[in-house]
Structure formats: C-alpha cells, structure tokens
Amino acid sequence: MLLINDVTAVTMDAQRRILSNASIAIDGNQIVAVDTSDVLKTRFASAEQFQADGMVVIPGLIDTHAHADQSLLRGLGDLMHWIPFLDDVVEPYLVKRDPADAVLANTLAMMEMLRCGTTCFVSPNVDPRDDYQSLSEAIGNLGIRAVLGRFIIPASGKDNLEIAKTTVNAAVNVMNKWHGSQNNLLTMWFGLDVPRRPGDTDHPYFYKTVSEQAEAMDVGIVYHFCSEIEDANYIVDNYGVRPAEWSKDNYALGSNVLLINGCQVTPLEIEILAETGTNLVHSPVANMKMATGILPLVDVLNAGVNVSLGTDGALNNNSYDMFSEMKSACLLQNAIRQSPTAMTAQTALEMATVRGAKAIGREDDLGSIEPNKMADLVLLDLKQVNTYPIHDPVSNIVFSANARNVHTVFVAGRKVLDDGCITGMDEAMVLQSAQERGEKICAELKLSGSNTWPVS
Known part of the structure; x- marks a missing residue:
C-alpha cells in the first residue's frame, strides 16, 4: 500500500473535482481511495508514505x-x-x-x-x-x-x-x-x-x-x-x-x-x-x-x-x-x-x-483519479518560475507547464519517473546510442536537416 500525501488532485472524475490537501491511496496497480490527507493518513496509517509537498497530480x-x-x-x-x-x-x-x-x-x-x-x-x-x-x-x-x-x-x-x-x-x-x-x-x-x-x-x-x-x-x-x-x-x-x-x-x-x-x-x-x-x-x-x-x-x-x-x-x-x-x-x-x-x-x-x-476503449480504468482506476499518475511541481503563482491550476497546467514541471510518474502503481529521472533504463546510454545511430542513418539515407546557417 502506498499513500501519496499533500497534493492538489485534478481528478478528472465525472464532477471534475479538484481536491486540495488531498491524498491518494494505491494498492498494487490500482487507486483505492482519494480524499483529504487527514482522512487517508488515519485510514492508511501503516501504508508507505510519499510526501508530495503541495505538488499537483493529474491522471497520466x-x-x-x-x-x-x-x-x-x-x-x-x-x-x-x-x-x-x-x-x-x-x-x-x-x-x-x-x-x-x-x-x-x-x-x-x-x-x-x-x-x-x-x-x-x-x-x-x-x-x-x-x-x-x-x-x-x-x-x-x-x-x-x-x-x-x-x-x-x-x-x-x-x-x-x-x-x-x-x-x-x-x-x-x-x-x-x-x-x-x-x-x-x-x-x-x-x-x-x-x-x-x-x-x-x-x-x-x-x-x-x-x-x-x-x-x-x-x-x-x-x-x-x-x-x-x-x-x-x-x-x-x-x-x-x-x-x-x-x-x-x-x-x-x-x-x-x-x-x-x-x-x-x-x-x-x-x-x-x-x-x-x-x-x-x-x-x-x-x-x-x-x-x-x-x-x-x-x-x-x-x-x-x-x-x-x-x-x-x-x-x-x-x-x-x-x-x-x-x-x-x-x-x-x-x-x-x-x-x-x-x-x-x-x-x-x-x-x-x-x-x-x-x-482506446479504456475509460473504465484509465483517464481519471478515482477508486478502482489504474494508478497512472503524474506529479507536477508547479512551484517554479514558469508556473507560479497558481490562481487556476488547470490554466497553469495547459498554458504554462512543460516537461520540466514533471517530477514523478506512476504507471500501474509503479514509479517510472522519480524526481525527473527514468527508473527503468540507463538514460545516458540510450542517448549516446541514439546519437550514434541517428548520425549513421542520416549518412546511409543521405538525409540532412534544413539548416542553411554555417556550422563550424
């Protein structure tokens, strides 16, 4: 059991509720509860705690x-x-x-x-x-x-x-x-x-x-x-x-x-x-x-x-x-x-x-933050210069946020991005391989970019 605490949850549920000072309880790959932090910290006192410190959470x-x-x-x-x-x-x-x-x-x-x-x-x-x-x-x-x-x-x-x-x-x-x-x-x-x-x-x-x-x-x-x-x-x-x-x-x-x-x-x-x-x-x-x-x-x-x-x-x-x-x-x-x-x-x-x-035919288990849905969650750190102050979280998410605001990502309850770092693969190795293979593919296919400026 994992309890994500102290978030603003943009739930995307049927009422489109935005819950302040909320917690989200995850059991395995599913969300089991969404409520105020005070309520869920008491209800799931033995759960592993993840302190989100005021981050905004949206569905994946x-x-x-x-x-x-x-x-x-x-x-x-x-x-x-x-x-x-x-x-x-x-x-x-x-x-x-x-x-x-x-x-x-x-x-x-x-x-x-x-x-x-x-x-x-x-x-x-x-x-x-x-x-x-x-x-x-x-x-x-x-x-x-x-x-x-x-x-x-x-x-x-x-x-x-x-x-x-x-x-x-x-x-x-x-x-x-x-x-x-x-x-x-x-x-x-x-x-x-x-x-x-x-x-x-x-x-x-x-x-x-x-x-x-x-x-x-x-x-x-x-x-x-x-x-x-x-x-x-x-x-x-x-x-x-x-x-x-x-x-x-x-x-x-x-x-x-x-x-x-x-x-x-x-x-x-x-x-x-x-x-x-x-x-x-x-x-x-x-x-x-x-x-x-x-x-x-x-x-x-x-x-x-x-x-x-x-x-x-x-x-x-x-x-x-x-x-x-x-x-x-x-x-x-x-x-x-x-x-x-x-x-x-x-x-x-x-x-x-x-x-x-x-x-994609998954409205029953994806797309919103509510009990019995898959725990696919994105924690956004909006306490940054491009997204502060927050008067309307949805406006900030759509018009101001970008990838730099993405702090942590869960898919099916698994943390796949942790404080901006990919957890399941060596990112540096992938980037190096991508540059090397990309250059070889360009040469093999005789492709080039559209830049007309001198590069030295």
Whole structure:
C-alpha cells in the first residue's frame, strides 16, 4: 500500500473535482481511495508514505497518435509536406531500417513521453518486420502503456475473402502473442492501410475481415483519415464519396476505431462520425508544422464526437510533448475562430486524459483519479518560475507547464519517473546510442536537416 500525501488532485472524475490537501491511496496497480490527507493518513496509517509537498497530480496523459519509431529522425522532416515527407524520408528509412534501430527509436521516444507525463501512447503503424520481443521488453522495462497498431496491408492482386482471411490471420497470430504482455502494459491493435494517394488500391473483403476480427478480439483499429487535401480529394475523385462515407461503406468506422487527423472533414462527415461513435485524434502541432490543415475541432466536439490528442512524432512535430499539444489545440482554435473562449484549458486537459482513455476503449480504468482506476499518475511541481503563482491550476497546467514541471510518474502503481529521472533504463546510454545511430542513418539515407546557417 502506498499513500501519496499533500497534493492538489485534478481528478478528472465525472464532477471534475479538484481536491486540495488531498491524498491518494494505491494498492498494487490500482487507486483505492482519494480524499483529504487527514482522512487517508488515519485510514492508511501503516501504508508507505510519499510526501508530495503541495505538488499537483493529474491522471497520466494519453498520447493517441505517436509514431514512436521515428525519434532517430528528429528534425529531418522539416519544411516538408506529407508526400515528400513519406517518399523521401519515411519510406527509405523503413526499407533499410535495422529492427534494433526501431527498438532504440521507440525506447528514446518512450523515455521522452514519460518525462512529459505521458503514461500511455498509441503507435499506429508498427512495422510487421520489427523485433516485437525486444520492443515488448523495452515497454516493460520502462513501465509505460503502449497500444501498438500492427500495420496490416491487403495482399496484392485480386481481392477475395480467402486471401483477406489469410492476410488478417497472419497478423492475428502475431498480435495474439504480444497482446496483454508485460503485465497488460502492451495492447495490440490493427493499424489499417487505406487508400490515400494514386497507386493505392481498395480491398473491401480485407476491410470487412479486419473489422470482424477486431470485434472478435475486442481490440481497436487505427488509421490516418482525411488528413490532407490530397488524400481527401483522392477518395472523392476515385470513389465519388467523402472519406467518411468511404470508411462507413468499408466497415472502417465504429466505437473501436480511432481516426487520425481528419483535418479536411466536412459537416456531413462530422455527422457520420458522431452517428457511428467513431473516435478522432487531433495532432495540432504536426498539422500546423506540415501545413496539413486545421481540424474544425470545436464543431467536431459540439457534434458529440470523442476527440483525443496526439503528438504524431519526432520526425514532424518534433517532440512527444503533450503539454505542447494541449496548449496548441487551444491557441489554434481560438485564433481561427477569433474567440478567446472557443477552446478552453479544461477541454484540452479532458482530451489528453478522459477522452484519450475513451478513444482506446479504456475509460473504465484509465483517464481519471478515482477508486478502482489504474494508478497512472503524474506529479507536477508547479512551484517554479514558469508556473507560479497558481490562481487556476488547470490554466497553469495547459498554458504554462512543460516537461520540466514533471517530477514523478506512476504507471500501474509503479514509479517510472522519480524526481525527473527514468527508473527503468540507463538514460545516458540510450542517448549516446541514439546519437550514434541517428548520425549513421542520416549518412546511409543521405538525409540532412534544413539548416542553411554555417556550422563550424
């Protein structure tokens, strides 16, 4: 039993209570009580005590769009729109990538996430060629939650039910091996490949088979959706319908589906997403940086669609910082709508916590600080120059805080960040390996950053 004492708890419970002078009792991997410190210190007098000394505690942040395998390419996707970004950087990297580099990149990204208060992430396109054993071990060692979308593409050639089942069953065999591993930290989803550009083909039997198998396994489906003006126009030009209509016709919407970006959605499509209970993840920093477009977030939320937040990745963000995403989501909507109240700090924090939990089907045990939920907690030291004084803790969290304010992180009751230090891995060793391998990858792929200034 562990008792975290003397905190301000931003609970994100149904009443959105903020409890001053609070304590949180943890038994194993679960929260068992949240109340005033006086009450819980008496009730759990024999528990191990953790004195938080006035820190603010929030639920672990949930990054629902994070290409964690791209961190070794940080800064190499600048000044690029999506097609040269994919063709000139991502695809060459994947073709030549050593599986060990994928594990290293994921490890570096996960360490950054923990330092930024992220306790769970969704990686939507995990390469089938990756070393799942080593990746699983890295997840377990660091103690972070991971939803890995095992990338699944239809077999080339004619689409039929037999081929579709063979393709999907091959993916399922891998997913079943790792789903629920590392004490349930690792969850396997389908990372779906859908038509987005000239040369892509569609496979209705394949999509239906993926949908049926996902339902049978009780797992999710994640894919990039209506992100760019080009991919939206491609669907319209080739199929005569909007992307959401195409997705609905191809069994690729529903409450277990997480769509990425949706920058080009129309009112009709927003209505379809709401009617089908489909989830959407917004990645404002990467969208702005790549000139992808602007999600009409306020309209989507007002329609009743569940929207979460994601960073996208180090290649086009260039970080995995959810504090930046929360702030940017607010500023972007307020700017385009010319209203300082269009998007509030409270809504942004909901998107990073309770809405993120709902997007991955975990609203029953993640996303808030209350009894019977998993003990995924982030302790923020706001007694710093960038976050003091505190008049409104939620405002300070969303608009002022950053990774430097993240003091301690618990995932499933385990302390995975202690006073700013990663507990499950040698950080210095990972950083050294990342620099060495990053430089070699740049040389091998003949990539360089966008800097034009002289460096001596």
